Amino acid sequence: MPEHILVAVAWPYANGPRHIGHVAGFGVPSDIFARYHRLRGNHVLMVSGTDEHGTPITLAADKEGITARDIADRYSQVIGDDLFNLGLSYDTFTRTTTENHYAVTQDLFKTLYDKGYILRQETLGAFSATTGRTLPDRYVEGTCPICGYKDARGDQCDNCGNQLDPVDLIDPRSKVDGSTPIFKETEHFLLDLPAFGERLSAWIGSQDHWRPNVRSFSLNFIKELKPRSITRDLDWGVPIPLPEYVDRDDKKIYVWFDAVIGYLSASIEWANNRGTPEAWRDWWQSPDARHYYFMGKDNIVFHTVIWPGMLLGYGAGGVYGGGSAAATVGAQQAEPLQILYKTLDSLEELLPSDGVGRPATPLQLPYNVVSSEFLTMEGKKFSSSRGVVIYVNDVLSRYDADSLRYFLTIAGPENQDTDFTWAEFVRRNNDELVATWGNLVNRTLTNVYKNFGSIPQPAALSESDAAVIAQVEGGFASIGELLAGARFKAALTEAMRLAGLVNIYLSEQEPWKVIKVDRERAATIWYTALRCVHSLRIYFTPFLPFSSQKLHEYLGHDGFIAGPLEFKEYTEASGRSHRVLTGDYTGWVGRWELSDLPVGQALREPKPLFKKLDEKVVEEELARLGA
C-alpha cells in the first residue's frame, strides 16, 4: 500500500544567498528522502519556501534604502534558483509572503486565540529613537551592569557571560546606528506553551524512532516551558487578526510563528495550484500519513515543541483543521472572520470549497524530526560578514550539482559537525565519485557499446557472476532500509561499496582479455556488470539525480528516472504573483525494485558521468576565499 509521506523542509531565510551549510543540513537530505519514497511508489508531498519576515530583512532593507519586500523578492529569487540548480525536487517551494500563507497563519492565530491558548501581556521593549523601529535585545549594546564590559549585548554579556535585560545596560545604544534607544511599554501576545506541557511530554517521550539527541534535547527543553511571545513590534510580518490590530503597522506576528505554519500553508497552496483544493488533507488529516521534518540543530525546538504545541492547540478547530470553512465559520465566528481577513480581497477563493460535512480531524503531528548538525568551512564557522562562506550559487557555477550533492551526503553533518575543505571536496570527487562509481559505469558502458552495441545475450551465469549479482541486488533491501531510517551517509556508503564489488569482479574476470578468445563468455561477464550497474542506477538516483538520469539514457532506457524541475508563476486574488518551484514527478519511471535488463536493447553512446577536478582548484578556491 502506498503511503502518504510529507517531507517538510526548513524554510531558508531570505536576507541573503544561502551557503552550502544550509543545503547540507536539510536541503540535500530531504531531497534524497523524497526521491527515495517516490521510487518506492509512495505519495510524497515535499514543501518549503523562503522565510521572508522578521527584523534582519527590515534591517537589510534599511541599509540599502529599499523596502523589506524588495529584499525578500531578490533573495527569494536567488535562493529558489540555487535549490532548482541543486535538483531539490520540491512539490511546492513557495514564499511566506503569499496571501494564502497570510490567511492560514491568521486562521491558526485566531483559532488559538479563541481557544484561549494565546495570552496578552504588557512588556517593556526597546525602540530606535531614529527610525521608531523595535530593537531586539541583541541589537542593543551598552556597558554591562555586572562586569562593566563596554560592548555587552542586550541579551547577554560576551565578557562575563551573564544574561542581561537591555533595560539594565548602562549607556545603551543601538547597534544599528549608535543612537540611544527608547524603552516603552508595549502589548504582546504569548503562546501558552505550558498548556501543552503534559501532552507534549507524553508525545515526545513515546517517539522512540527519533534521533536520540533530538528527543533528549526536546524532553529537556519542555521541563521548563514558559509562554512564548509570538508578536513583534515591527511593520514587516503577518497582520495580527484581531480588530484592534489588523490594520496597525507597528505590530505583527513573529516570524517564527508564521514560518512553521508554512508547512501547512504550502501544502494547501500545492493543492490549490493543481486544482485539487482538498488534496492536502490526505497528508494533514490522515492518521496514516507520516510527516518528516528536516532542519539544522538550531531549529529543533521549533519543530518538536512549538509547532506541535500549535498543532495540538489548533486541533480540529479552525478553518482548515475542522474540515471545512462552513463548519467552523459558524454563526458565532462569521463576523470576526470577516474582520480578520478584511485586508484580503477575496477570502472565498482561499478557503476549502467542498469540505462541508467532512468530520473534524486534528492536523497531524510530526512523525520524525530529522535534525542535522553544522557544516564548518576549512575548520571555521560559516560567517558571511567575515567572508568565511561558500555560496551554493558559487559552487554550482563551477562544479556539477551531483559532485556537491555527493560531498554533502558522504561527508555532511548528519550526526555531528563536519568540515568542508576544498581539498576534501576535490579528493572525494576524484578518488571516490569518479574513481569508483563513475569509472565503473564508464568502463562498462564503453566496453559494451564498442564491442556489442546493445545489451548482450549472456550464456549460463558462473558462480561468481551469480554471486556479484546477488550481492548488488541485495542493495534494494539494505540501502532502502538505511534511507527509510534517514541514515543517508550509511546508505550512500553502502551503495559505493556495492559499486566497488563490481570493480573487483571485473578485475578478476578480465573480460577485455576473455573477449579475444571467448566472445560468449565475455558477453556474459559484461552482461553481469551491466545488470549490476542497472540496479546501482536506482540506488544512486536519490543521491545523484542528474548523473543517474544520464546513465538511465545511456543504458537505452526512455523516460525520466529523475526528470526536470520547473518554475511556475501563480497570481493570487490581489493580482500579485509569485514563483513556485515544483515539478511533475508522477510520470517518472524508476522504481525501487529489481527490474529486467532487456537483452538486445541498444545503448546510447556513453560519456563520462562525472568530471575529474584538477588539483589546482584547491589553490584557486582558497585564493578566492582570501580575496
Next chain:
RNA sequence: GCCGAGGUAGCUCAGCGGUAGAGCAAACGGCUCAUAAUCGUUAGGUCGCGGGUUCGAAUCCCGCCUUCGGCACCA
C-alpha cells in the same frame, strides 16, 4: 553560569558492552577495458585525561580538560 552534543589511525569520519573499523594519505606488487582510472598486500591507534561499574568498556556511570550548539523577543 545552566542544559545538550562531540573529542577514535597523519587527514575526514563510522562504530556506541564482547578480540579496535572505512576511505584517503604512505610503502610494495598486479592489471592496462576504463576520466593515468582499477585490483591486491603491508604498515598505522594504550578510542581527550583520571576514577568507577562489569567476567569484559571506545561503548555504561562520576569528575576534569577541550570544542561546538541552545538558553524566549536573530532566524
